[in-house]
Amino acid sequence: MTKRIVLRFPSQIVDKPLLYHLVKDFGLMVNVLKANVNPRKEGFMVMELSGETSSYDQGIDFLKKQGVTVEKLAEDIVRDVDRCTHCGHCTSLCPVGALYIIRPSMEVAFDEEKCIVCGLCLKACPVKAIELNFNGR
Ligand code: SF4
Numbered sequence: 001m002t003k004r005i006v007l008r009f010p011s012q013i014v015d016k017p018l019l020y021h022l023v024k025d026f027g028l029m030v031n032v033l034k035a036n037v038n039p040r041k042e043g044f045m046v047m048e049l050s051g052e053t054s055s056y057d058q059g060i061d062f063l064k065k066q067g068v069t070v071e072k073l074a075e076d077i078v079r080d081v082d083r084c085t086h087c088g089h090c091t092s093l094c095p096v097g098a099l100y101i102i103r104p105s106m107e108v109a110f111d112e113e114k115c116i117v118c119g120l121c122l123k124a125c126p127v128k129a130i131e132l133n134f135n136g137r
C-alpha cells in the first residue's frame with residue numbers, strides 16, 4: 001500500500017532519525033514530498049509511505065509513540081477569495097509562506113505550489129474562508 005501523509009513533529013523530537021527507523025526497522029519506502037524542519041519549532045513533513053499493510057501500520061504506530069502527529073494528506077487547500085477579508089491571520093501561521101501579504105496593497109495571496117496542506121490556516125481563519133478539499137481520497 002502507498003499513502004500520502006502529513007507528519008507534525010514537536011520541537012523536542014525534530015532531530016530524531018525517525019525516517020531511518022521507518023526504512024530500516026519496518027522495511028517501508030519513504031518519499032518526502034515537502035518538509036519544513038526547524039530545530040526550535042514544530043516540524044512538518046509531507047511524504048508518501050509505501051510497504052506491506054502490517055509494516056505500514058507498525059511504522060505509523062512507531063511514529064505516534066515517538067510523539068509525531070500523523071494525518072491523511074488532504075488533496076489541497078481551497079480559499080474562498082470572496083469570503084476572505086485579508087485580515088492576514090493565516091499568513092502568520094503558514095509554515096512555508098504559501099499564504100502571504102502583497103505589499104503595498106496588503107492583500108493576502110495563496111501560492112498552491114508551496115502549500116504542504118498542513119491545515120494550520122484553517123484554524124486561523126475567522127471567517128472560514130479556507131477549506132480542505134479531500135476529493136474523496
Ligand atoms: S495548509 Fe495553510 S498553513 Fe498549511 S501550508 Fe498550506 S496554506 Fe500554509
Ligand code: SF4
Binds near residue numbers: 090
Ligand atoms: S485568515 Fe481567512 S480572512 Fe484572514 S486573510 Fe487568511 S483566508 Fe483571509
